[in-house]
Amino acid sequence: MQILITGATGFIGQHLVAALxxxxxxxxxxxxxxxxxxxxxxQVQVRRLDELNNLDAFDVIINLAGEPIADRYWTTRHKERIAQSRWLLTEALQQKLAVSQPRPRLWLNASAIGFYGQSDANGVNEYSPVAQPDFAHQVCQRWEQLATMAAEHQCRVCLLRLGIVLGKEGGVLQRLLPLYRLGLGSQLGSGKQFISWIAIDDVIAAIQFLLTRHECHGAYNLTTPYPVSQLDFSRQLARSVQRPHWLWTPAWLLRLLLGERAALLINGPAVYPQRLQEAGFTFAFPELSQALHHVLGGAPVTGRTESGPSSANSRD
Ligand SMILES: NC(=O)c1ccc[n+]([C@@H]2O[C@H](COP(=O)([O-])OP(=O)(O)OC[C@H]3O[C@@H](n4cnc5c(N)ncnc54)[C@H](OP(=O)(O)O)[C@@H]3O)[C@@H](O)[C@H]2O)c1
Known part of the structure; x- marks a missing residue:
């Protein structure tokens, strides 16, 4: 197939290019x-967006690009950049799709579990309502809405609501590992908030799965069936780099240091991949200990994760 990818130079994109x-x-x-x-x-042809008049040449669009969400303080200006970097590119691609003949058959668009806002629910899946919309929700909701416009042109659309992607070369582990190797791993706030994570290999496998499943469309949570509490995640990560885990960072300090962005660390429902599992996808690395062992190499981290699949893992 002829596939167009945006954001391919990023963490997920590089893995995807290697696989596809x-x-x-x-x-x-x-x-x-x-x-x-x-x-x-x-391996690939490289183009700038303004070099393409239409998307005639492509069977599939995979839209991943966007300003990193957690790297900088959320000033009004930076929030605008986070949002517009996603919305404007997606709008521009939609305009090119509208004038294409023939048109691509499939549009896979990144989104995030931030779509679910600041939910206190025990567990959420694709059927759950959004309890408290926040900035992350607004960004994802509009982004998904723009991507879904492709469906008006008989293009199948899948929305990839990504959890925290675990891989050594990028994402959250690249930032956390240096701290954990210094023994600075920490419980954040109550530590009871959930980390709904997924191994990078399972992200790529899920994208490949959706690429060929013509019956699949709509939103899919790309998260493991076994999310863990932040405390459990932090302890397992510290153990995997053979360092102690004893620090605690209170929520108020995170709010003081990070402002609104602290919500990414101190809130988080357990998010379940209900629709991927209904579609028949199986995870190669469902358990955190397996995933950390695979990603980091070395001795397997022993100890079962605190939380198994929840009863909320069923249709609401
Ligand atoms: N990694 C995760 O844990 C995670 C979790 C949830 C959601 N996501 C979403 O999944 C997508 C891919 O994630 P990732 O971790 O691979 O991201 P990443 O490493 O930050 O890469 C994103 C790519 O987007 C492009 N980009 C960056 N800033 C941009 C801007 N201001 N305007 C237009 N393009 C810009 C860049 O490509 P060029 O420089 O080549 O243009 C960059 O390589 C992102 O949209 C991210 O929000 C990721």
Missing amino acids: STEHQLTVISRRRDKAERLFAE
Whole structure:
């Protein structure tokens, strides 16, 4: 298939290109052509968005690009950048889709479990209502709405509501590992908030699964069936790098240091991949201990995770 990918130079995108380039012809849209060409060499064609008049040449669009959400303080200006980086690119792609003939058959769009807002629910899945919409919800909701416009052109749309993606080369582990290796792993706030995570290998496998399942459309949570509490996550990560775990960072301090962004760390419902499992997807790394062992190498982390699949894992 001819596949167009945005955000391919990022953490998930690089894994995806490596996995798809053996079977498909890939074109990458990047703001940094030199970097993309250096990264991918002969594997892909690199284009700037303004070089494409339409999307005639592509069977599939995979839209991942967006300003990182957790890297900087959320000033009004930066929040605007986080939102607009996703919305404007998606709108521009939709305009090109509307004038395409033939049109792509499939649109896979990144989103995030931030879609569910600040839910206190024990567990949420794709059928759950959004209790308290916040900034992350607003970004994801509009992003998903724009992506779903492709369905008006008989294009199948799947929305990838990503949890915290675990891989060594990027995402949250790249930031946490140096701290944990110094023994600075910490319980955050009550530690009872959930970390709904997924191994990078399962993200790529889920995308490949959705690529070929013509009956699949709509929102899919890309999260493990076994989310864990933040305290459990933190303890297991510390154990996996053979360091002690004794620090506690109170929620008020996180709010003081990080402002509104602290919500990403001190709130979080358990999010379950109900629709992926209903569709028949199986996870290679469902348990945190397995995933950390796979991602980090070394001795397996023993000890079962605190939380198994929840009763909320059924249709609400
Ligand atoms: N990793 C996670 O744990 C996670 C969790 C939930 C959701 N997600 C979402 O999944 C998507 C991919 O995640 P990732 O971890 O691979 O992201 P990433 O490593 O930050 O890469 C995102 C890519 O988006 C492009 N980009 C960055 N800032 C941009 C801007 N201001 N305007 C337009 N494009 C911009 C860049 O590509 P170019 O420089 O080549 O243009 C970059 O390589 C993101 O949208 C992210 O929000 C990720």
